[in-house]
Amino acid sequence: MERGGRQYALWSIAITVVLIFALIPVIWLISLSLKPPDAVADGRFIPKDISFENYESLFTGGIDESPFIKPLINSVGIALIATVISIVLASFAAYAIARLDFPGKALILAGALAIAMFPPISTVGPLFDMWTSLGLYDTWPGLIIPYLTFSLPLAIYTLVAFFREIPWDLEQAAQVDGATPFQAFTKVIVPLAAPGVFTAAILVFIFAWNDFLFAISLTSSDASRTVPAALAFFTGESSFTQPTGSIAAAAVVVTVPIIIFVLFFQRRIVAGLTAGAVKG
């Protein structure tokens, strides 16, 4: 093996390049958010003075005045509800696909795959029109429903891959002992499946949390506007100040917790992202 110092140095460089590339935008946002408003435009990568004014401006005025608190509540609430419903529906379907024998299985998987490739913009117009007449425009359910739909393929594929790994014998054993297929599902498979379900839930949450197209198309006010859409409508404190500082601060608030979460569960996320895609 040629494990010389030269090779060691080469790997160090490769790893450092990847690390810098991944981290630059995050450090840059943190740096911008900590600059005092009059220094936001100074173009320095590392701030000269540190101030928390940008963060304060996000939260001043309480829930009614703040441009950020309501969108934050909307984002968290809508993404969580969409995740729970999506995971429940996907778990049922994935269980059936992984464990039961019934005609139409391949069709459902193919259909889910087709929806994963479906361009969301093609549904925006009809949904806008339908939601307006159904009274769902600018409401939480108006966003929860499309998020739920477009995350189902991801959830189903991830869960099917995980469910296929679960020891099949245990469920049969339970059925031999007199459990119905439904009991076998809730009493045996659910506890075994919990890690996979949790992984799928993370992926679905991030999907809903990330959406912008539906969020700006199907909302018009703070009643349901989520953070990504709200950021696009941010204005400065007065018409003379640029909102750069506040956008950066808001971006840091919605980014840092997710990054910590993602890093904490990185093994699961990697397993989830790749489970559906490559394993046969």
Next chain:
Amino acid sequence: MEAATQTQPRGGVSQRTRSERRLGWMLCAPAVIAMLAVTAYPIGYAIVLSVQQIDIRFPEEGGFVGFDNYSAVLSSDLWWTDLFNTLFITVISVSIELVLGMAIALVMYRAIFGRGVVRTSVLIPYGIITVVAAFAWQFAFAPDSGFVNHLPLIADDKDWFGDRFSAFAVIIMAEVWKTTPFMALILLAGMVTIDDGLYEAAKVDGASAVQRFFRITLPLMKPAILVALLFRTLDAFRVFDTIFIMTAGAQDTESVSILGFNQLISRLNLGLGSAVSVLIFLCVLVIAFLYVRGFGTRLQEGRPGS
């Protein structure tokens, strides 16, 4: 397939088989209905809207106009410019992602140390909202407040968003930054399935590292590469968030998704906008068809859940 062992001989469908089928359908029904309700139904509705003249600002006028909306879209320069922009961004960003993703996957696979650090760092872009990443890069390249123009070799007053192709460069960079991790992880997952013995045997036969990569790694990874390419191509074709934040389509940088949004939501012209939507849908079908046609059997091997 595991479940197949349970089925009774055909013809004499037992009570147990029948109840299993019923349970299967019942468990899948809610998910299937939810998926159809927000995709199949709206696309059908979009087709209906696209052959009518519907402008929410002028509710009195309207009615069936046949393919007028389609001919209006297809004969406009804007559609073709936007289609070119979208394909340009898609091809360039997916190509860069494939090369970069492969390099990162190799680093993760072959690294003597620091594998965890690389995996951790590539997951950071995945966890960041696309809109947030777009803002971060936009601020970084902004002529007044950004740090990029203060770097050596770059003109201090370069107006990145003032010119079509420099704006494309920034848009593509943001897209590549955000989505390379997905590519790298899929490729790594394909890479680890390759039997180590093959590399050992090739080494014994005197194959160089480069030969081993092109003769063993690449051919055996084809299914994983094709899956990653197909998903990323279709995903890149929908590019919307980054462009909306960075240029909002200024300097001829509009994508087809932005065009659709402008017609539907900003101008409330549902008829014309729906025609654009349907055309985008058809483009996606064509891209998927070309992939499946071109690499059909290969794709089968690597298809998710197959």
